[in-house]
Amino acid sequence: MRPILLQIGGLQSYREVQEIDFGALTGAGVFGIFGPTGSGKSTLLDAITLALYGKVERAPGGTQAVMNQAEDTLSVSFTFELATAGGSERYRVDRQFKRNGELSMLGSLCRLIRYEQGETIVLADKAGEVNQHVQELLGLSMADFTRAVVLPQGKFAEFLTLAGKDRRAMLQRLFHLEPYGDRLSAKTASRYKAADAAVKELQAEQQGLGDASAEALALAETRLAEAREACARVRERLAACELRAAEELAPIHIRRRRRRGAP
Numbered sequence: 001m002r003p004i005l006l007q008i009g010g011l012q013s014y015r016e017v018q019e020i021d022f023g024a025l026t027g028a029g030v031f032g033i034f035g036p037t038g039s040g041k042s043t044l045l046d047a048i049t050l051a052l053y054g055k056v057e058r059a060p061g062g063t064q065a066v067m068n069q070a071e072d073t074l075s076v077s078f079t080f081e082l083a084t085a086g087g088s089e090r091y092r093v094d095r096q097f098k099r100n101g102e103l104s105m106l107g108s109l110c111r112l113i114r115y116e117q118g119e120t121i122v123l124a125d126k127a128g129e130v131n132q133h134v135q136e137l138l139g140l141s142m143a144d145f146t147r148a149v150v151l152p153q154g155k156f157a158e159f160l161t162l163a164g165k166d167r168r169a170m171l172q173r174l175f176h177l178e179p180y181g182d183r184l185s186a187k188t189a190s191r192y193k194a195a196d197a198a199v200k201e202l203q204a205e206q207q208g209l210g211d212a213s214a215e216a217l218a219l220a221e222t223r224l225a226e227a228r229e230a231c232a233r234v235r236e237r238l239a240a241c242e243l244r245a246a247e248e249l250a251p252i253h254i255r256r257r258r259r260r261g262a263p
Contacts (some may be wrong), residue, residue: 001138001149002081004090008047010067010074013040017075020044051078051093052134053142054107054127065103072099073108082137090115091123091137093130 002022009017025031033041046056046066055062067074074097081088096109110127112134113120124130135141140149147162169182210216 002083002088003048003078004081005077005079005092006044006047006051007077008044008075010071011047011050011076012043012066012068013038014043014047015068015071047076048078049142049146051076051095052138052145054095054110054131055142057142057146061104063097063105067097067099067105073097074105092120093134095127095130 004022006020006022007017008014022031033044035041042058046058050056050063050066056066059066075095077092077094079090079092081090092113092115094109094111094113095107097105098108100106107127110130111125112123112130114123115121124133138145
């Protein structure tokens with residue numbers, strides 16, 4: 001993101017409308033903001049964050065006590081460019097707020113504009129839609145933006161000591177690595193669960209069929225051979241018994257026929 005123009009009015013120490021032309025400041029490629037404590041250096045960064053995300057990171061509730069006490073309205077407008085494969089694209093975010101108490105305020109206007117061939121196209125005109133579009137354009141949530149792009153006072157150490165999980169999530173969004181990070185992990189986990197369920201289903205079917213291992217098959221074949229041998233022996237004994245019975249019964253049948261007068 002390359003800042004182009006910032007306009008602020010009624011924000012903290014900036015009571016009257018002020019305009020910062022970053023195009024003029026960045027002619028040499030780098031610039032610095034200098035001034036005594038309380039002169040409003042951090043407020044410029046607050047203004048950029050407020051324009052992009054509708055909140056100030058260091059303010060209670062995001063918007064508490066950021067409006068100048070002598071004003072009843074606050075306005076901020078931020079123009080910036082994003083580099084794309086086809087060149088740069090220019091956008092502008094406008095936000096206006098009205099006082100809603102001593103410290104609080106309510107949004108009265110919010111819109112995101114894209115410059116295209118000399119014309120302005122309104123991409124969103126509701127706070128929630130503007131916030132969503134900005135996050136998609138920058139690829140950064142407000143938390144990521146204040147950690148990686150705009151580091152408020154006292155937040156640099158937090159950035160350096162960010163926990164591994166939070167750092168990984170921020171870097172994924174920063175470099176658009178979600179398809180290779182959490183999304184890939186989720187897809188892998190889903191496929192693992194499906195494969196595990198299929199394996200368990202096959203194991204259940206196998207248990208229903210019994211043991212089909214090589215050892216079990218060999219044991220079954222041995223038992224079958226033994227059963228066949230035992231069956232053959234029983235058949236031989238049965239045949240021998242039948243023959244002996246026939247031999248023993250033959251004289252009896254002959255005597256019966258003689259008694260009946262049969263030849």
